[in-house]
Amino acid sequence: MALYFxxxxxxxxxxxxxxxxxxxxxxxxxxxALKFYFITPISNLYGFSELLLKATPLCLIAxxxxxxxxxxxxxxxxxxxxxxxxxxxxxxxxxxxNQEGFYILPLVIIAGAIGGMIFAxxxxxxxxxxxxxxxxxxxxxxYVSKLLLDYLVVGPWSNPEGFxxxxxxxxxxxxxxxxxxxxxxxxxxxxxxLAAVMLSWFVLYKTYLGFQIKVSGLSLKxxxxxxFKGKTMILVVFMISGACAGLAGVGEITGxxxxxxxxxxxxxxxxxxxxxxxxxxxxxxxxxxxxVVALTYLGAETAQIFxxxxxxxxxxxxxxxLFFLLAxxxxxxxxxxxxxxKKNELRH
Amino acid sequence: MSLDISFIGILIGSIMASSVPLILAAxxxxxxxxxxxxxxxxxxxxxxxxISGFALMVITDNLFIAIVGSMLSGVIISLIFGFLTQSLLTxxxxxxxxxxxxxxxxxxxxxxxxxxxxxxxxxxLFSSLKESIPFFGPILFxxxxxxxxxxxxxxxxxxxxxxxxxxxxxxxxxxxxVSASNQGINVILVRYCCILYGGAMCGLAGAxxxxxxxxxxxxxxxxxxxxxxxxxxxxxxxxxxxxxxxALIFGGITILQLHMQAIGFRIPVxxxxxxxxxMTIIVLVVISRDSRKIKLNTPTSLxxxxxxEK
Numbered sequence: 001m002a003l004y005f006x007x008x009x010x011x012x013x014x015x016x017x018x019x020x021x022x023x024x025x026x027x028x029x030x031x032x033a034l035k036f037y038f039i040t041p042i043s044n045l046y047g048f049s050e051l052l053l054k055a056t057p058l059c060l061i062a063x064x065x066x067x068x069x070x071x072x073x074x075x076x077x078x079x080x081x082x083x084x085x086x087x088x089x090x091x092x093x094x095x096x097x098n099q100e101g102f103y104i105l106p107l108v109i110i111a112g113a114i115g116g117m118i119f120a121x122x123x124x125x126x127x128x129x130x131x132x133x134x135x136x137x138x139x140x141x142x143y144v145s146k147l148l149l150d151y152l153v154v155g156p157w158s159n160p161e162g163f164x165x166x167x168x169x170x171x172x173x174x175x176x177x178x179x180x181x182x183x184x185x186x187x188x189x190x191x192x193x194l195a196a197v198m199l200s201w202f203v204l205y206k207t208y209l210g211f212q213i214k215v216s217g218l219s220l221k222x223x224x225x226x227x228f229k230g231k232t233m234i235l236v237v238f239m240i241s242g243a244c245a246g247l248a249g250v251g252e253i254t255g256x257x258x259x260x261x262x263x264x265x266x267x268x269x270x271x272x273x274x275x276x277x278x279x280x281x282x283x284x285x286x287x288x289x290x291x292v293v294a295l296t297y298l299g300a301e302t303a304q305i306f307x308x309x310x311x312x313x314x315x316x317x318x319x320x321x322l323f324f325l326l327a328x329x330x331x332x333x334x335x336x337x338x339x340x341x342k343k344n345e346l347r348h
Numbered sequence: 349m350s351l352d353i354s355f356i357g358i359l360i361g362s363i364m365a366s367s368v369p370l371i372l373a374a375x376x377x378x379x380x381x382x383x384x385x386x387x388x389x390x391x392x393x394x395x396x397x398x399i400s401g402f403a404l405m406v407i408t409d410n411l412f413i414a415i416v417g418s419m420l421s422g423v424i425i426s427l428i429f430g431f432l433t434q435s436l437l438t439x440x441x442x443x444x445x446x447x448x449x450x451x452x453x454x455x456x457x458x459x460x461x462x463x464x465x466x467x468x469x470x471x472x473l474f475s476s477l478k479e480s481i482p483f484f485g486p487i488l489f490x491x492x493x494x495x496x497x498x499x500x501x502x503x504x505x506x507x508x509x510x511x512x513x514x515x516x517x518x519x520x521x522x523x524x525x526v527s528a529s530n531q532g533i534n535v536i537l538v539r540y541c542c543i544l545y546g547g548a549m550c551g552l553a554g555a556x557x558x559x560x561x562x563x564x565x566x567x568x569x570x571x572x573x574x575x576x577x578x579x580x581x582x583x584x585x586x587x588x589x590x591x592x593x594x595a596l597i598f599g600g601i602t603i604l605q606l607h608m609q610a611i612g613f614r615i616p617v618x619x620x621x622x623x624x625x626x627m628t629i630i631v632l633v634v635i636s637r638d639s640r641k642i643k644l645n646t647p648t649s650l651x652x653x654x655x656x657e658k
Contacts, residue, residue: 026457074441126629132636135388135441136579140625143572151618273445312456312567319450323428326438326446 003332005285008278011325012292018320019313028307036306037299037313047298049184053256054297057082057248057265059193059290061272063200064244066281067237070204071213072220075238077123077138078245079269081116083145085246086253087152088115090260093175093253094157094168104174109192109250116246117239119145124238128231134238142269153260167261177255189251193290196244201283213237245269266297267315274322293318354482359603361486365561367599368498369394369553369570373577374584374591375501376549381581382509383542384522386651388444389429391574392451393547397422397554399455402565403462411470415494415555422551423544425451430543433653434536440651448574456567467563492560494552501549505588518542522647525654535654550574572625579628583635585645594631598624 019037020030041047061078068075089112096104122141126132150166152158159169177187204210212233216223223230252264275293279286300314373390380387401418405411429447432438473496474489481489509515520528521538529535553573558565576598584590605620613620636642 076445126633130633130637131639131642132629132632133582136575136582136632137629139575140579140628143625144622147618147622151616154618155616270445270449273442274449277442310456310460312453315449315453316457317453319446319453322442322446323432323450326432326443327436329438330436 005280005282007328007331008280008285008289008325010328010331011278011321014324014328015317015320018324019317022313022316023309026309028309033303033307033309037303038295040306041295041298041302046184049181049186050298051291051294052186052190055287055290055294056190056193056255057251057268058272058275058293059286060196060248060251061245061269062275062279062286062290063193063196063283064241065272065276066200066279066283066286067204067213067240069217069276070281071216071233071237073124073127073234073237074135075120075123075138075241076135076273077120077140077142077269078241078272079265079267080138080142080145081119081242081245082249082252082265082269083142083149084119084249085112085116085242086249086260086264087145087149088112088118089246089250090168090171090253091157093171094260096175097169097172100172100174102174104172105177105254108171108175108254109247112246112250113243114246116242116244116249118242120238120242120245121235124235128234149260149264150262153262157260159259165261168259170259171254175254176258177251185256187251187255189255192247192251196247197283197287204283209233209236245272248272271297271318274318278321278325293321296321354486357483357486359607361490363596363599363603364487364499365491365495365599366602367595368495369556369561369573370577370580370595370598371498371501371592372494372553372556373550373574374580374595375498375505375588376546376553377577378505378581378584378586378588378591379509379518380542380546381650382522382586382647383518383539384525384647384649384652384654385433385539385543386440386444387426387429387433387447387543387546388441388578389426389447389451390546390550390577391570391572392448393422393425393550394451394554394557394570394574394577395455395568396425396451397551398558398569399459399462399554399565400551401555402467402558403458405468405559406462406465409468411468411559414559415552418551418555418559419548420551422547422549422554424547426543426547426550429547430540434539434543437653437655439653452568459565459567462565463567465565467559470560470563492556494556494560498556499592502588502592505591509588519647522649525649525652529654539654550577553577576624576628579632583628583631585635585642586647587645598627601627 016034020034023033024030042051065075065078089108092111093108123134123137126137127134153166153168157168159167177189180186212228216228216233248268253260257264271293275286275289279289296314296317300311303309303313304311373394377390397418400421401414404417405414429443432443433440470492472490472492477485477489509519517533517538521533521535525535554570557569580591580594583594601624605623608620609617
């Protein structure tokens with residue numbers, strides 16, 4: 001069990017080594033490049049706030065995904081659920097664009113969560129009632145949601161005074177997440193993420209629903225035998241997952257962005273899949289993993305500025321982390337084998 | 349714009365051209381899946397094929413090397429997937445996703461210096477016949493050799509799976525790896541071969557995009573075609589001929605949407621662009637509704653990890 005939570009660290013170390021090799025091949029001093037990548041971005045308070053800012057949506061989405069993945073439901077369309085949540089939440093925020101009031105932000109947040117939930121229900125319902133593959137449906141919906149957002153910000157929702165820029169009006173101050181510190185971008189959305197962590201820990205480890213989810217993930221046959229309502233559970237885990245992604249979307253548009261435009265998320269929904277795995281689908285593991293992966297985003301931006309390396313290196317690092325993590329699971333497999341051998345020896 | 353007969357001929361020709369990457373990638377993935385391996389990295393392998401094909405064309409100025417190189421790069425990157433899933437027994441879904449994310453990032457990194465370089469004209473065959481025969485000319489002639497290969501591939505794949513011993517072995521490995529293994533077949537080796545073959549076809553599909561269809565390098569230029577190819581395999585219920593039909597339907601939607609935009613059809617562009625994705629979902633629902641039929645056609649061990657006790 002200790003090894004199970006230890007291998008993510010091995011994966012991170014191997015990724016850093018692999019990154020060094022790539023930088024070396026590209027003709028950079030690997031030590032210096034890695035320093036720009038992993039240390040420079042968080043060497044001051046502003047950088048640290050940016051790290052938390054990027055970790056917040058990743059953590060939220062990954063928490064939601066952990067419910068799906070634990071129960072063997074492959075929701076990989078969190079990016080679409082994030083986008084749709086942001087559309088619904090943003091729509092509410094735009095209704096109140098010239099009004100102030102304490103009730104506006106809660107309304108926007110709830111609308112975003114519901115939006116994400118509804119969008120996640122599509123693959124869930126199709127899976128439960130039409131036997132459709134949820135991987136493909138949830139993924140196709142990502143493209144649909146992005147095109148819908150594009151249509152809205154160019155067409156009906158575009159800012160009437162915006163000189164035809166593809167963006168909506170600025171939200172009123174009452175629809176914005178309160179900032180935690182003057183001059184830093186970190187906002188109250190981080191509490192949503194922390195609340196999600198606590199809540200998911202409680203649900204997964206202390207409730208009957210959590211027990212059902214875990215059993216279904218380990219063995220569908222056992223779950224059926226025990227009489228768990230499989231269909232309801234699929235709907236529930238997708239709704240949880242979608243709501244979390246929707247919250248992440250709303251957190252972005254009411255936090256650092258403050259309006260709707262085309263680029264509301266640098267693929268947080270996809271990257272969160274890596275976060276969920278790196279965190280071992282464990283709520284506290286996910287906090288740690290979201291910080292590590294958020295650092296690859298920041299590092300990629302810093303490396304682009306200082307070393308003129310395209311910022312897509314972030315994705316290379318993220319892919320490598322998942323490769324190495326999956327590969328290091330082989331160690332666990334061996335351990336299981338060795339234990340089995342010992343048992344057999346005892347019997348003889 | 350008049351809908352005369354020669355225009356329809358040109359239209360069908362362009363639909364065929366746009367379906368080529370889907371046919372290639374889906375046919376490759378079909379063999380992989382028939383051996384029981386679910387590789388979700390199609391998009392990543394395609395984009396790597398696209399950049400390596402284009403880069404090799406710019407560097408060597410030789411289209412043959414570019415095409416072969418793109419297939420080799422597909423093989424190399426799918427080897428990562430093969431090693432992880434077959435030798436280290438990792439989860440197919442997660443590994444495939446990692447491959448796509450890694451591939452998109454790596455291609456953008458490699459392609460940094462190739463943005464904005466104009467492509468080279470790819471030679472087309474029978475160009476004189478294309479002009480001289482009114483309706484059938486643009487349909488049958490004036491295409492690149494890759495297109496002819498793509499249209500032959502589903503039939504070759506079908507023959508391979510149904511009529512050859514190797515095809516039977518691939519199907520046996522996918523449907524019952526344990527029995528196949530007991531018959532003395534090296535399941536892991538067969539699966540490795542199928543994964544690498546899938547990688548080669550996806551690499552070629554990517555090179556078709558960057559060398560022939562839109563001859564240039566654009567970041568993320570596969571634009572979700574890899575995922576549509578994956579959906580196509582399910583759409584075709586793992587039958588190669590149906591892959592061809594499905595790919596033509598999707599190619600048709602893509603081209604139709606372009607023409608509807610061009611003639612100023614009063615529907616927002618974004619809705620038309622969303623059509624292929626919505627269509628995929630609808631088709632998936634229709635074919636998956638009958639769970640018995642899907643079960644009958646799905647390779648039984650698809651996505652399951654197999655290992656042999658030593």
